[in-house]
Amino acid sequence: QVQLVESGGGVVQPGGSLRLSCAASGFTFRNYNMHWVRQSPGKGLEWVAFIRYDGSDKYYAESVKGRFTISRDNSKNTLFLQMNSLRAEETAVYYCAKDSRWHFDLWGRGTLVTVSS
Amino acid sequence: QTVVTQEPSFSVSPGGTVTLTCGLSSGSVSTTHYPSWYQQTPGQAPRTLIYTTNTRSSGVPDRFSGSILGNKAALTIAGAQADDESDYYCVLYMGSGTWVFGGGTKLTVL
Numbered sequence: 001q002v003q004l005v006e007s008g009g010g011v012v013q014p015g016g017s018l019r020l021s022c023a024a025s026g027f028t029f030r031n032y033n034m035h036w037v038r039q040s041p042g043k044g045l046e047w048v049a050f051i052r053y054d055g056s057d058k059y060y061a062e063s064v065k066g067r068f069t070i071s072r073d074n075s076k077n078t079l080f081l082q083m084n085s086l087r088a089e090e091t092a093v094y095y096c097a098k099d100s101r102w103h104f105d106l107w108g109r110g111t112l113v114t115v116s117s
Numbered sequence: 118q119t120v121v122t123q124e125p126s127f128s129v130s131p132g133g134t135v136t137l138t139c140g141l142s143s144g145s146v147s148t149t150h151y152p153s154w155y156q157q158t159p160g161q162a163p164r165t166l167i168y169t170t171n172t173r174s175s176g177v178p179d180r181f182s183g184s185i186l187g188n189k190a191a192l193t194i195a196g197a198q199a200d201d202e203s204d205y206y207c208v209l210y211m212g213s214g215t216w217v218f219g220g221g222t223k224l225t226v227l
Contacts, residue, residue, distance in 0.1 A: 100168075102151035103165065
């Protein structure tokens, strides 16, 4: 079954760190570029980061540049998002998404990150 | 900073046709932005509707169509149904490996 399953969300204090994971199955993970997208409660979608299929290129939204790091382990079919110096306004559901022809063609169900003291 | 604009809300009658748009705060949307559209209901992950301007994703009914209208990308829903009531998001590829989502349109069918 083709799917993406995020994990690693939870409650973290402002300024803290968290590492999200996204397990892929049902497709050849190493062949596809991947993204992280987030959605704050009651708000719209925000693109966060992109990584090329082989990890050779990584791009970030300006809002997270220098604090978030996207990575992948193709041997384990897993995508990661390391988030440092978290802010209250980054409370959101974080989705991983598979890239295909410049769009997001498969989404996970998301994992909730709450940044609060 | 580039802002992608969408109508905050729209209303359509059942059976009617509605066109949602996706523009840029500066400049025109073109096919080189590879506009794509997503439908989202509360508590659910987004569902892909349209990509590369006008290609329907697998399983999406042909009531949904995408295009470029003037200087904006557009999503047209024909024969609107009650379960089309959702939030709709467009996203544009801005080059250099970056994407920007619009703020979303809340569509009401009544």
